[in-house]
Amino acid sequence: MNKPIVLNGLVLTGGRSTRMGQDKSRLIYHEKPQREHLTDLLQPFCDTVFWSVNAGQASELSNATQPLIVDEFDIPGPLNGILSAFRQDPKAAWLVVACDMPLLTETSLRVLVDGRDESKPATAFYDSNGQFPEPLLSIWEPTIEPILQTALASGYYAPRPILMLADCHLLTVPDVRELLNVNKPAEQKALKHRDKF
Template sequence: MNKPNVLNGLVLTGGRSTRMGQDKSQLIYHEKPQREHLTDLLRPFCDAVFWSVNVGQAAELSSTEQPLIVDAFDIPGPLNGILSAFRHDPKAAWLVVACDMPLLTETSLTALVNGRDAAKPATSFYDSNGQFPEPLLSIWEPTMEPILQTALASGYYAPRPILMLADCHLLTIPDVRELLNVNKPAEQKALKHRG
């Protein structure tokens, strides 16, 4: 059996956070900014961990030692970060995590990495409804890159439908609550009151 490709981590932080009104990657749920918390979570599973950032963030983070991958495409949404990661290292697989998942733990990451099928273009959990792939907590293999390029050329920018068409390997997450996305101040407030 072939050894799986290098597995890098990619924390998606490059969104505009318009609904939250502030940078979601800098919100603090676990005593440090979320992007740093997720980096620490990913490190044991990955060869290297990168932050996916937009051009403005890259300028603000010019003095950081944290490895960055700057959005390289003029397209909206998380697909920009994923494609930019493949441009950075097309031979690596990428464990992609959205910065707005504050309940994510190593339990789910362990299940994802242990359940990885490197022979498929991607390994993903079913989403919170248990029906479709959750693209923003997934492993994207190098074989996915040409599929993404084809989708991009056809005007498809949403990662979930691309995964649905790509014969990805689907897993059930151990605790579906870990897929919670916090995108708005009211959701953040509700989460703090729940804690």
């Protein structure tokens, strides 16, 4: 009998947040920093939840109790965090969530985990347009790691096209609003003026 694949959580916090002007993982929508809120959401579904951080954040978080995975590659974007996670544990699957999704709930995470197809390289929701995989709320299986390495060697760093080429398993998100990314101060302000999260 095959041993179940460990499912770890990965909160992507290592972006530069240039459009927001401050670290998006530290913004508060739910009475605590977003990285902590997402950790709480992921914990029931994952063996261990890690924060994916850049070198500067790792220095600031040197006394943090949350396990960290520091970006190990000299490439831009979220693929750095995902590749670094597989370097940390290549035999684990990774439930990846971007830190700038304040409307994400347990409902969507449960649908994603329950709908997971371990025989595919990844399981993802269709994006907000209903056409392509949403890479920043998805499960990446160990079998995708060689595909990621090939992409890295080819200088190809965009995770969505990688998922498209990898024949990933696609699901429909229960509420497309949960895929909202908040990247700019105006978007954050508009969201805070809504009746509820």
